Amino acid sequence: MRAAASPPQAGGPACVTSPLRAGIRAGLPLVLPTFAVGLSFGVLAVSLHWDPAAPIVMSLVVFSGSAQFASTSVLGDGGTVLAAVLAATLVNLRFLPMGIAAAPAFKGGPLRRAAEGQTLVDASWALANDEGRFDRGILIGATLPQFVGWVGGTIVGAVAGSAIGDPKELGLDAMFPAFFLVLLAPELRNRRSLEVAIGGAALALALVPIVPPGLPIVAASAAAVMGALRQ
Numbered sequence: 001m002r003a004a005a006s007p008p009q010a011g012g013p014a015c016v017t018s019p020l021r022a023g024i025r026a027g028l029p030l031v032l033p034t035f036a037v038g039l040s041f042g043v044l045a046v047s048l049h050w051d052p053a054a055p056i057v058m059s060l061v062v063f064s065g066s067a068q069f070a071s072t073s074v075l076g077d078g079g080t081v082l083a084a085v086l087a088a089t090l091v092n093l094r095f096l097p098m099g100i101a102a103a104p105a106f107k108g109g110p111l112r113r114a115a116e117g118q119t120l121v122d123a124s125w126a127l128a129n130d131e132g133r134f135d136r137g138i139l140i141g142a143t144l145p146q147f148v149g150w151v152g153g154t155i156v157g158a159v160a161g162s163a164i165g166d167p168k169e170l171g172l173d174a175m176f177p178a179f180f181l182v183l184l185a186p187e188l189r190n191r192r193s194l195e196v197a198i199g200g201a202a203l204a205l206a207l208v209p210i211v212p213p214g215l216p217i218v219a220a221s222a223a224a225v226m227g228a229l230r231q
Helices: 013-047 053-061 065-076 082-090 095-105 110-118 121-126 136-159 172-187 191-207 213-231
Strands: none
Touching: 013 053, 013 065, 013 121, 013 136, 053 065, 053 136, 065 082, 095 110, 095 121, 095 136, 121 136
């Protein structure tokens, strides 16, 4: 009769990898929607006459739907590179307080902690958050499937973009506003947040006819950030 296996000791490999595996399992349901949005990004980028390699490299390096859609939207409207970078930066400022909150969970020296911080995305941050305390393994693990889905979707969209057809005919041109509406909806928790959102939208609409392309998004994002800081 085989002797019963002794339970893993505290600090052993099983204890180390268990949160990571739990995070990967938690992130698996997000692969398909992330793939779909990444595919849309790839198709739209190619429709703007980008070389197929450009959106793929961007997804590998930036790995941020909000930043990538914001910058691509500005460039697609004829805006400058500076305006695109500013828009991407402003919409991603939410990661600053999120990163500060999750920072104690990361390990190692500055370089390792910076590398682990790159895994912080909205869904993983929420999954790893336990009343203000963050599980490093779940945070990193939940991001891995999303990264695969995002980059994989971008590759398929960029490579097959010309074969898929006109994004407008498929309704993919609606992905830009739809993406940001989905991103915005959870933030409208109170009247003040709603006022900030409406004010930013009104400012963007008012500036469209009178300023160069791209600047309305930058101005609206800056106004929203300032309004949120005053809450």
